[in-house]
Amino acid sequence: MTNAPALASQSDARLDWPSLFATRSTRMKASEIRELLKLLDKPEVISFAGGIPDPALFPTEAFREGLNQALTGPAAGQALQYSVSEGYLPLREWLVERMKSLGVPCGVDNIIVTSGSQQALDYLGKLFLSPSDTALVTWPSYMGALSAFNAYEPEYDRLAPFSNREPGDYAKMAAEKGGVVKFAYMSADFANPSGETLSQAARERVLDLAEELDIAVIEDAAYQSLRYDGEEVATLLSLDIARCGSIEAARTIYCGSFSKTLAPGLRVGWVCASSKVISKLVLMKQASDLHSATLNQISINHVARSVFDVQIEKIVSVYRSRRDRMLQALEAHMPEGVTWTRPDGGMFVWVTLPEGMDGAELLAASLKHENVAFVPGKAFFADCSGANTLRLSFSCANESQIDEGVGRLGRAVRLVQGHKAEDLS
Template identity: 55%
Template sequence: MNIASKTGYSPRLADRMEGMKASEIRELLKLLDRPGIIAFAGGIPDPVLFPQDEVRRAYDAVLSDSAQAAAALQYSVSEGDPELRDWICGYMAERGVTCTRDNILITSGSQQGLEFLGKYLLSPADTALVAAPTYLGALQAFSANQPTYDLLGGPGTNRTAASYAAAATAAGGTAKFAYVVPDFANPSGETMDVAERRALLALATELDVPVIEDSPYVTLRYDGAHQSALQSLDGDDINQSRVIHCGSFSKVFTPGLRVGWVCAARPVIEKLTLIKQASDLSSSAMNQKVMLHLARTRYNQQVTEAIAHYRPKRDAMLDALRTHMPDGVTWTEPEGGLFVWVTLPDGMDCAALLSECVEKDDVAFVPGHAFFADGTGRNTLRLSFSLPPLADIRRGIAALAARIKVEMLKIA
């Protein structure tokens, strides 16, 4: 069969490719290069926080020592740098989780951890339990394994473990895990309270499935008290815990080094290490050495600086929303993280709104339907306050609100 086309050669694809789509967020990030655009789209760290001088010193320190340089430029163990894993154990201990380096796998960002967990846990037609909305990157990582999605209910839901199990069976598989971003969730900005966390663990126990705790934003808290990690609530023995914790240095230091981790029971880490070996053998040994230096020398300082930088931006966005948004529009008020979730009246289409805002107002955001496994939520959108300066946040929200008022009149 001739598979060539006018656009170029394309081989016959695996079935799993049918469900794989380009990230709307990654596509929207291309707008950042457009002059004058106020970008509320990408939930990416502000580059002014990147510790460039310290990164340079870390690379110089490694490369100036012949023994360190030889190790850093060589293949490394798949589990990751032992000293970095030990540092992560100390970090997890501060969050109430007692573990050893055998419970840690270093990944190329926490996104790779999600990809590996999808491969590890999902067979075609199995069910993944996810929030609505949920992190788009997780849906992308899981969808390659051709799962069915079922929605985790919020507070007051009447869904039972039996109903989830029955729905999974009807879909042709079994329920395999629950996935949550419990702190300052991407995209909603919401945080699960301790009662919600315990309820989720009880549901997972009844279904006998693991819980994937995706926790890249947890240190970026601007108000209120820190919540207990799900993993810390699941007993004292990490090797008996059903919680699989995914962490990352990207939101605190820099995403460019691509260093994340998975913390889980030792049997889970052993299986994920096999997947790591088949994927890329190991994460960059050099970047792990640099991240270890950063973590040891300035982690707490970096967190403090990030909080001081992002809190005024969060406040400016919330103030502008309260000042300019018309009646009928609601939004979350996050205690941390990088995101505010906005809900418009029923009948509005935020994808169409985005086109108008970009072309007429030089304002970009992410339409909310991308974060729903079932494609609903077309009247929702995600705003990130991480990149624009304060003046642009105020000006951009005012312009967005004015455009929303115009579009609301069309459906009145």
């Protein structure tokens, strides 16, 4: 018995695990957001870090009814059984109607249900990217997408619809890096992290570029339903279909999610695209996890059919008020030289600090002196730039927490600025 630890230690030393890992594993990094979410368990910390919905707003009664119906009567066997990889048919039928309301005529063969839209991004990275191929992404971009794509060893180039770059320049840069451009990825509505929305003109420019390069377009629509102000802008997929005539001819792949509207814990998202793309994603689903949890899909289908529009109206009202309060608090408490976006929807305000300040340093000072958390912006840039930026989420903080937390954050900014000034003197 006394020799067991020594034997275990010797065994561990014999096996060099890193030498067995695939080269792609070196590009897998811990999520800063996942780590920061641990702070939610500390009551003294006011967190603007996690881009997560407020659990107090979940339609729990509708889910209770849906789960009860799924687990009673003859349907119980189906809810607990293996299912088809494409997804629960009634849910896919509801999604067909949802996509039609967004200007996207399609059928059930154009829909696959995934385990959240994060799984969809992973599958699309796997489907399109060979090592050294180029993905066009925005600067900044959703860090979960970068994490998903990183596993497939791509290169990145900056997607800027109104830049002066010619399409051939993107192709040339990709060739110099040893691959070709495969897709353009963006969150067109209330983007994570910037909160910004692409105008219709910008969306048309993205489609023009994609046609010139003959590449796919991945539209991440996780926040598309959360509009608080302004006129709705047509989805990239609907604009694409208007150009080419049908979803089967479209190059745009729409990734949707119930995580920000109904509840994230059930992990239900979907992809809407040409059946040629969906058929490949079905094969990946079969090889990966067979299918998304049937019980969860049945429950989501019940809630979507019974309360979706009411739920959207409720959360939009609450989040709009919190967005307004955060913008007011930033105006009141941020020192001169700090700027921020004014989003028309979503969950985020993107803050730019004066040149020379570092968001990671500010986070350390903010946690130590003010008990306020946020996400430093550097992780959202494919080239690790943007050190003087940060993301604030207003979705899970009430108005008094926003007032207090932004006030504290303003003090932390001034503290760090003072230290910088002392270092220069």
